Amino acid sequence: MNKAKPRPLSTLSLIVLHETRILVRDRTLPLVCCVLALMVGYGLFVGLSQATLRDRMVDQVLKHEQETQAANASTLRTVLAGKTALIPFSNPANPAAMAGTLSGRYATMANAPLAALAIGQSDMMPNYYRISYMSKVQFMYDTEIENPWNLLSGHFDLAFVIVFVLPLLVTTLSYNLLSAEREHGTLRMLCSQPLSMATLLSGKIIVRALALMAVVIPLPLIVLLLIHPGARGTEQLVLMLSWSALVAAYVLFWFAVAALINAIGLSSSTNALIMVATWTFFVLILPVTMNLVVGLISPAPSRTELASRTRVATAESLREFEDLYSADYRYASDPEALLVKDERIEVPSRMRAFFLSKQKVDEQVEPVLKRFDEQLLQQQKLVDRLSLLSPAILVNEALTSIAGTDARRFLAFKDQTEAFHNTWRQYFSPRILESRAMTLEDLSSLPRWHWIEMQASETRWIVWWRTALMLVLASAIGGLALARSSRGSAGF
Amino acid sequence: MFAIIAAKDLRELARDGRLLWAGGLIVILMLVALAAGWNRQVQLNSERMAGQALDYDAWLHQGHRHPHDAAEQGMHVFKPEPPLSVFDPGIGPFVGSTVWLQAHRQSEVKFRPAQDATGLQRFGELSPAWLLQVLLPLLIIVIGFNSVSGERERGTLRQLLSLGVPARSLLLGKAAALASCVGLLIAPVGLAFAVLVVARLPAAERFDVVYRIAWLVAGYGFYLGIFMFLTLAVSALVRSSRAALVLLLGFWVAATLIAPRTASEATNLLYPTPSRLDFDNHLTRDLADAGRKAWSAHFGTQTPWDPSIPLSKWGAALKVDDEAGYGALDENFGRLWDTFERQQRAQEWVGLVAPVVALRGFSMGMAGTDFSQHRDFSTAAELQRRKIQDIVSEDLIEHADRLNNAHFTYKAGPELWARVPRFNYEPPPVSFALSHHWTSLALLAVMFCLSAALAQYALSRR
Numbered sequence: 032m033n034k035a036k037p038r039p040l041s042t043l044s045l046i047v048l049h050e051t052r053i054l055v056r057d058r059t060l061p062l063v064c065c066v067l068a069l070m071v072g073y074g075l076f077v078g079l080s081q082a083t084l085r086d087r088m089v090d091q092v093l094k095h096e097q098e099t100q101a102a103n104a105s106t107l108r109t110v111l112a113g114k115t116a117l118i119p120f121s122n123p124a125n126p127a128a129m130a131g132t133l134s135g136r137y138a139t140m141a142n143a144p145l146a147a148l149a150i151g152q153s154d155m156m157p158n159y160y161r162i163s164y165m166s167k168v169q170f171m172y173d174t175e176i177e178n179p180w181n182l183l184s185g186h187f188d189l190a191f192v193i194v195f196v197l198p199l200l201v202t203t204l205s206y207n208l209l210s211a212e213r214e215h216g217t218l219r220m221l222c223s224q225p226l227s228m229a230t231l232l233s234g235k236i237i238v239r240a241l242a243l244m245a246v247v248i249p250l251p252l253i254v255l256l257l258i259h260p261g262a263r264g265t266e267q268l269v270l271m272l273s274w275s276a277l278v279a280a281y282v283l284f285w286f287a288v289a290a291l292i293n294a295i296g297l298s299s300s301t302n303a304l305i306m307v308a309t310w311t312f313f314v315l316i317l318p319v320t321m322n323l324v325v326g327l328i329s330p331a332p333s334r335t336e337l338a339s340r341t342r343v344a345t346a347e348s349l350r351e352f353e354d355l356y357s358a359d360y361r362y363a364s365d366p367e368a369l370l371v372k373d374e375r376i377e378v379p380s381r382m383r384a385f386f387l388s389k390q391k392v393d394e395q396v397e398p399v400l401k402r403f404d405e406q407l408l409q410q411q412k413l414v415d416r417l418s419l420l421s422p423a424i425l426v427n428e429a430l431t432s433i434a435g436t437d438a439r440r441f442l443a444f445k446d447q448t449e450a451f452h453n454t455w456r457q458y459f460s461p462r463i464l465e466s467r468a469m470t471l472e473d474l475s476s477l478p479r480w481h482w483i484e485m486q487a488s489e490t491r492w493i494v495w496w497r498t499a500l501m502l503v504l505a506s507a508i509g510g511l512a513l514a515r516s517s518r519g520s521a522g523f
Numbered sequence: 524m525f526a527i528i529a530a531k532d533l534r535e536l537a538r539d540g541r542l543l544w545a546g547g548l549i550v551i552l553m554l555v556a557l558a559a560g561w562n563r564q565v566q567l568n569s570e571r572m573a574g575q576a577l578d579y580d581a582w583l584h585q586g587h588r589h590p591h592d593a594a595e596q597g598m599h600v601f602k603p604e605p606p607l608s609v610f611d612p613g614i615g616p617f618v619g620s621t622v623w624l625q626a627h628r629q630s631e632v633k634f635r636p637a638q639d640a641t642g643l644q645r646f647g648e649l650s651p652a653w654l655l656q657v658l659l660p661l662l663i664i665v666i667g668f669n670s671v672s673g674e675r676e677r678g679t680l681r682q683l684l685s686l687g688v689p690a691r692s693l694l695l696g697k698a699a700a701l702a703s704c705v706g707l708l709i710a711p712v713g714l715a716f717a718v719l720v721v722a723r724l725p726a727a728e729r730f731d732v733v734y735r736i737a738w739l740v741a742g743y744g745f746y747l748g749i750f751m752f753l754t755l756a757v758s759a760l761v762r763s764s765r766a767a768l769v770l771l772l773g774f775w776v777a778a779t780l781i782a783p784r785t786a787s788e789a790t791n792l793l794y795p796t797p798s799r800l801d802f803d804n805h806l807t808r809d810l811a812d813a814g815r816k817a818w819s820a821h822f823g824t825q826t827p828w829d830p831s832i833p834l835s836k837w838g839a840a841l842k843v844d845d846e847a848g849y850g851a852l853d854e855n856f857g858r859l860w861d862t863f864e865r866q867q868r869a870q871e872w873v874g875l876v877a878p879v880v881a882l883r884g885f886s887m888g889m890a891g892t893d894f895s896q897h898r899d900f901s902t903a904a905e906l907q908r909r910k911i912q913d914i915v916s917e918d919l920i921e922h923a924d925r926l927n928n929a930h931f932t933y934k935a936g937p938e939l940w941a942r943v944p945r946f947n948y949e950p951p952p953v954s955f956a957l958s959h960h961w962t963s964l965a966l967l968a969v970m971f972c973l974s975a976a977l978a979q980y981a982l983s984r985r
Contacts (some may be wrong), residue, residue: 077788088798095800152642155617155635157799168623172633176799178863179614180870180894181791182637185645187784199776203769300765304541304665307772311661316552318646319653323559331639335567335574338599338621338634342578345596346585356592357931360834381931403639414641424643431642438642 046234074189078147099135126462127382143435149190151436205289228516280501290512344395348388355384376468528696560609571601587934594626605891611652613892624908667754669764690983752974759981782877809851817847838919888960
């Protein structure tokens with residue numbers, strides 16, 4: 032039997048079996064897997080609760096919208112029947128009131144089906160805007176309420192577990208793959224067997240990698256499929272597949288790094304030090320430094336300047352519509368003036384002035400606002416390029432893309448909201464200027480908001496090239512490690 | 524005796540590559556962070572000062588206008604960056620800096636820098652404070668994990684003990700060596716920075732900043748001391764260097780990375796933050812209730828702006844309406860901000876196992892970039908808004924209320940605008956920050972003593 036030529040595959044399976052037995056018996060692997068499962072479970076719980084929170088918000092907003100519309104319609108009926116004369120701001124027949132305080136229209140963006148996988152920017156960026164004729168500066172900067180301290184700490188979500196913690200667990204399992212054998216004196220014995228170092232290393236890694244992946248990949252996906260019917264479509268299944276591939280590639284990358292460090296042949300402590308240094312550099316230092324670099328290379332325009340521009344534009348519009356602002360105001364003493372006659376209504380000139388001046392301010396400020404968005408896109412492009420330097424950034428970007436909580440999607444939402452806001456104003460502009468009263472048909476044909484989801488192909492592209500890159504990196508480093516270990520320098 | 528031990532350890536560390544590489548990287552990062560932060564701060568502060576001056580100037584010279592329309596243009600006020608924000612930007616990236624004070628409703632501090640940044644912002648901000656809080660403990664662990672266990676493994680510990688070296692000297696020597704390594708790395712940069720910051724300030728503000736720096740030194744001293752003694756204790760207690768390293772690294776990961784996140788998730792469950800929608804709805808309802816009460820008390824009408832109120836009473840009505848709202852605003856915003864502060868205070872207890880949580884709050888507080896000081900600014904801005912509003916309403920009562928339907932033809936002039944004072948915000952003194960954060964410092968001090976005692980016990984057992 033000793034004389035038979037060693038078959039690499041069967042040796043590999045032997046090593047895998049043996050390694051599994053050892054790891055299970057000395058309880059490292061079960062312990063690490065339990066820790067991972069706990070963290071994945073907790074991360075998923077946090078992600079789910081945040082996603083539910085946002086789902087509920089969108090539901091509430093839509094309900095609120097319907098209620099306001101019903102209320103407006105019933106008030107309008109009584110107004111048209113001449114039963115009530117109201118103060119100007121709360122008369123739905125008045126187009127300026129409908130465009131503003133009574134609007135009750137919202138732009139909303141529902142969660143992507145896999146939102147629970149990563150919180151990303153969703154705790155900071157709003158997922159709904161209240162639409163009225165207000166200026167963009169007034170309503171586009173309402174952010175979601177969250178304790179800034181918590182924003183600073185970050186969430187314990189699944190993306191954090193994968194990007195930050197998973198590599199550390201890989202380190203725990205594999206910093207002493209070969210060095211421990213050497214320190215126990217068993218490496219010499221193994222070398223005397225018909226067994227290449229490369230096979231030994233791969234066998235050891237296969238067990239560990241499979242165990243970690245078996246915990247981290249199926250657990251969240253199964254939970255999502257079970258409790259979230261929206262996650263069962265083909266599109267979502269493809270996304271889940273790409274998510275699994277991405278996570279697997281990231282795990283393999285860190286194992287490849289561990290293999291390479293082990294192949295150099297240093298002591299266990301040194302290996303652990305090098306692994307932690309590598310992790311600190313790629314996961315902690317590089318992203319933080321890159322954040323600084325992005326801000327330096329492509330800085331956001333000055334918000335102070337925006338504020339000054341807003342002030343100047345507001346002052347100008349106040350001057351321009353001064354006559355309207357200071358016209359006589361007789362609606363308090365003469366409510367009859369607000370009644371609808373021949374489908375016409377007198378829009379109080381002050382309200383007309385509000386509408387016009389907000390529109391004017393936006394015209395003035397919009398170029399500046401555009402610059403902010405463009406700059407942010409520019410920064411995002413820079414991040415895409417810089418992410419080649421750190422696997423942590425690469426994976427984090429892809430994870431948030433899959434979850435639909437990345438900056439890109441929120442920017443698209445903002446963009447579409449701005450366009451809708453303009454449509455909203457254009458709808459009311461002729462009515463206000465020509466004093467046309469709102470009719471019941473008008474109320475049901477107000478501009479409607481439709482969120483146009485980002486191109487699935489774009490997300491797919493973002494995710495797959497990153498996954499491919501991770502795999503290439505992992506196999507290059509892994510190949511290097513195997514080549515180096517089989518040269519035999521690892522042994523002694 | 525302990526000086527000899529320290530000198531020997533120091534020499535060893537200097538010859539070892541770990542300190543050189545890791546320490547060098549930290550110093551470089553620190554310089555980069557300081558330079559970038561300094562640059563940003565100078566730019567922001569000059570921009571904001573100029574912006575606010577221009578804004579007030581425009582307010583004064585807005586010509587003749589109906590006072591209510593002047594309140595429509597309102598006033599922008601900007602939060603000044605405290606001098607030490609270069610060292611610790613704190614919650615800065617996640618809170619705004621600009622308030623547009625307009626009529627009718629409390630506006631929030633807007634324009635969070637994080638909104639103008641990419642998702643990378645969420646990895647953290649490269650600041651000296653981050654380096655000291657996260658990376659320096661790692662450095663201490665990396666250079667100190669084998670300082671006792673290494674001696675044992677090489678057999679030199681026995682020799683030392685056989686010479687009759689007392690445990691206390693051994694501990695002091697080892698600690699002095701570690702401390703001087705860390706000190707050599709950060710003291711020159713820190714001292715230079717402190718001198719620069721203080722020198723650039725007007726004399727009146729210097730004392731406050733010097734106090735703040737002194738308290739920061741104390742806080743960080745305790746914090747790094749905790750890690751130092753803990754490293755020595757583990758190194759002495761555990762069988763091998765390898766085990767000491769793994770244990771310490773595990774503690775570092777759990778305490779500096781995982782604990783802050785878990786703590787904020789947990790306190791969120793304990794004291795839930797309302798959603799924007801809930802908050803807005805609640806506020807609107809409270810404002811409406813308060814308004815209704817005030818209107819019926821003053822004018823006998825059920826609804827605000829009831830048609831039965833003649834236009835000649837609008838100045839008075841505005842005043843009643845605004846003042847009725849103040850209570851509701853104070854209560855709602857106060858409740859929200861109390862929730863934030865309660866969440867943070869609850870997290871301080873996590874500082875018992877993860878010192879970084881306690882230190883982070885303390886450091887922000889001393890740097891002037893924590894929530895309580897942000898809240899102080901928000902409150903000052905809101906008071907300024909109310910001041911404008913009150914002045915405007917008073918003037919309307921005096922002048923426009925006699926004009927009946929021509930109410931809005933009334934135009935006030937520069938004398939009225941000049942009655943609104945310039946917004947001069949004085950950031951609260953160090954005593955304010957201390958009153959909010961002394962518990963964190965006390966916690967750090969207690970943990971420092973505990974870890975020193977643990978190290979003493981561990982070394983005397985050998």
